[in-house]
Amino acid sequence: MRNALSVASECVPLIKTGGLADVVGALPTALSGAGWALKTLIPGYPAVMAAMEGAKEIWTTDDLMGAPARVLAKEVAGLDLLVLDAPAHFDRPGAIYLGDDGNDHPDNPERFAALAFAAAAIATEGAGGWSPEVLHLHDWQAALTPWYLRTMGGTAGTLLTIHNVAFHGLAPASRLNALRLPSEGFNRDGFEFWGQINMLKAGIVAADKISTVSPTYARELTTPDFGMGLDGVLKGRRNDLSGILNGIDTAAWDPATDPLLDSHFKTPRGKAKAKAALETEFDLPQSDGPLCIVVSRLTEQKGLDLLLDALPALLDRGGRLALLGTGDRNLENAWLEAAANHPHVSAKIGYDEALSHRMFAGADAVLVPSRFEPCGLTQMFGLRYGAVPVVAMTGGLADTVIPANAAGLKAGVATGLQVFPVTTDALAHALVRLCNLYRMPEEWGQIQKNAMKQGVGWRASAAAYAALYDEIAPA
Ligand code: ADP
Numbered sequence: 001m002r003n004a005l006s007v008a009s010e011c012v013p014l015i016k017t018g019g020l021a022d023v024v025g026a027l028p029t030a031l032s033g034a035g036w037a038l039k040t041l042i043p044g045y046p047a048v049m050a051a052m053e054g055a056k057e058i059w060t061t062d063d064l065m066g067a068p069a070r071v072l073a074k075e076v077a078g079l080d081l082l083v084l085d086a087p088a089h090f091d092r093p094g095a096i097y098l099g100d101d102g103n104d105h106p107d108n109p110e111r112f113a114a115l116a117f118a119a120a121a122i123a124t125e126g127a128g129g130w131s132p133e134v135l136h137l138h139d140w141q142a143a144l145t146p147w148y149l150r151t152m153g154g155t156a157g158t159l160l161t162i163h164n165v166a167f168h169g170l171a172p173a174s175r176l177n178a179l180r181l182p183s184e185g186f187n188r189d190g191f192e193f194w195g196q197i198n199m200l201k202a203g204i205v206a207a208d209k210i211s212t213v214s215p216t217y218a219r220e221l222t223t224p225d226f227g228m229g230l231d232g233v234l235k236g237r238r239n240d241l242s243g244i245l246n247g248i249d250t251a252a253w254d255p256a257t258d259p260l261l262d263s264h265f266k267t268p269r270g271k272a273k274a275k276a277a278l279e280t281e282f283d284l285p286q287s288d289g290p291l292c293i294v295v296s297r298l299t300e301q302k303g304l305d306l307l308l309d310a311l312p313a314l315l316d317r318g319g320r321l322a323l324l325g326t327g328d329r330n331l332e333n334a335w336l337e338a339a340a341n342h343p344h345v346s347a348k349i350g351y352d353e354a355l356s357h358r359m360f361a362g363a364d365a366v367l368v369p370s371r372f373e374p375c376g377l378t379q380m381f382g383l384r385y386g387a388v389p390v391v392a393m394t395g396g397l398a399d400t401v402i403p404a405n406a407a408g409l410k411a412g413v414a415t416g417l418q419v420f421p422v423t424t425d426a427l428a429h430a431l432v433r434l435c436n437l438y439r440m441p442e443e444w445g446q447i448q449k450n451a452m453k454q455g456v457g458w459r460a461s462a463a464a465y466a467a468l469y470d471e472i473a474p475a
Helices: 019-032 108-125 145-152 199-206 215-220 231-236 268-281 304-315 329-341 353-362 378-384 395-400 406-410 424-438 441-453 459-472
Strands: 002-007 036-043 056-064 067-076 079-085 134-138 157-162 170-172 196-198 209-212 241-243 291-298 320-327 345-349 365-368 388-392 417-419
Touching: 002 019, 002 108, 019 036, 019 079, 019 134, 019 459, 036 108, 036 459, 056 108, 067 108, 079 108, 108 134, 108 145, 108 199, 134 145, 134 459, 145 157, 145 199, 157 199, 157 459, 196 199, 199 231, 209 215, 209 459, 215 241, 215 395, 268 291, 268 353, 268 441, 291 304, 291 329, 291 353, 291 378, 304 320, 304 329, 304 424, 320 329, 320 353, 329 345, 353 378, 365 378, 378 388, 378 395, 378 441, 388 395, 388 424, 388 441, 417 424, 424 441
Parallel strands: 002 036, 002 134, 036 079, 134 157, 157 209, 209 241, 291 320, 291 365, 320 345, 365 388, 388 417
Antiparallel strands: 056 067, 067 079, 170 196
16 A cells, blocks of 8 residues: 545534535545555644544644644554544534634635645655655635645655635735745745735645546636636646546445434335334425425535525426525525525524434435536435435536436436526526426436436546555656
C-alpha cells in the first residue's frame, strides 16, 4: 500500500455541513481497495476533539499562523484520523465556518491556512514516522498547501479536488504575511484575484492535478456561466482537470439493511410501509399522486424558489411534497408558508440525518432542481431507495440520472427525469410528466427498478482517483 493524506475541513461521521464531508469520509475505504492507504487531516473543532481521547501526539509547533498547535493521531470510526489541535483557530462553539452573527469568522483565511500549512509540514518533515507520497486537498480550505509545500521543499504530489467552485476563500492583500504567502505569488498567474488573495485559485494554479466531482461539472467549470470567475484559470489548466463522480456509502445507505429504518425492503413494492409512515410523520393526506421529497440546504444554488413557483403543477395532479431543509431564512419562511397554505405540502426546518433516511425510503420521487450541482448526493440516495430523481440537467445530476425520455423508456434504461433549462416552466412540465408516469404502473415500476439497480458506489471512482495518485506521486 502507498500512503496519501486527504486534507479537508469536514469529514463524516465527526463533522458535516454538506456533501464534502460524506466524500472525505468515504474516500479512505474506497481507496484502500485500490492500493492507497489514506489518512485524513481535519481541524480540531470541539465536536472532533471530543472523539480524540487517548490520541497520540505526532507533530507540534509553537506558531501556526500565530498560535501553538499540534497534530493528534487516532483511529476513529475506521478512519485513520490526524486532527489539527489548534484551540486559537478551532476551539469555538457553534457552526464551523460562521460566527454567532451568521457571518463567516473574519479569521477563516488564517484558520484554514493553518490546516494547509500543517498538511505541507507533515508531508515534508513527516509526523510520527509517517509521511504521504500524495496530498489530496479538498476545496479552498486546503488549497494553499501546494504553496507551502514549495516553500518547504516538499516533494509530495498534490491533487486539488473542487467540490464547489462557489466558495473561493477570499482574503485582503494585507493578509499576505499573516498567511505566510510569498508576495511574488500575488499576481494574475498566482493567487491574486481582483486585488484579493483567492485561496481556491492558489490551489488551481499550483496543484499538480485538479479534479472535480463529476465529468459534466468539469466541463461546466471552464465556462463563464459556471466558473464563478475562475473559468479562465481552469481553462488554462484543462489538461490537468478531470471529473470523477462521487459515490455514496452503499453500506450506510442500503434499503435492505438501513439501521435507521423500521422496515426494510429490497424491491420497490416493499416500500409501501415506509411510505405510509412518512405520510403520518409529515401529516400528509393520502392521494393517488406521487409523494415527493426534498432534502437540501436551502440556498439559491438548490433552485427551491423555482420549485415553489412550479408546485401547482404537482399539487393539481394529486402530488404531495415533504421538505426537510435549513438555510436562508427567506426560503425557510417561504416553505413554511407554502406548507401552511397547501395541505399537500409539509416542511420541516432543520437538519436530521435519520429523518432523511426515512424520507428516501418512503418517497416516490426526490426533487433536485439545482441551478448548479457539482455532483449531488441526494439524487443517488433517491436512486438507491427507489425514490425516482427529478433533477436539473446540470453537473453531476446530468451524469447520474438516465432520463425517462422516449429513447430512455424504449430502451428500458431510464432511472429518473431531467429538467432543462432550469426554469419554473420546465420544472412544472417535468412535474406534470412525473405525475403522468406515476399513473403508468408498468413504466413507473420499470424506472424504479432501474433506479434501485443503478451503481452508485465508489468502485469506479476509487480506481480513477488511484490512477491520478499514481500519476502525481514522486517516482
Ligand atoms: P451540498 O453538499 O451542496 O449540500 P449534496 O447533495 O452534495 O449537496 O450533499 C448534501 C448532503 O447533506 C446529503 O448527504 C444530504 O442528504 C444532506 N442534507 C442536506 N440537508 C439536510 C437536512 N436538512 N437534513 C439531513 N440531511 C441533509
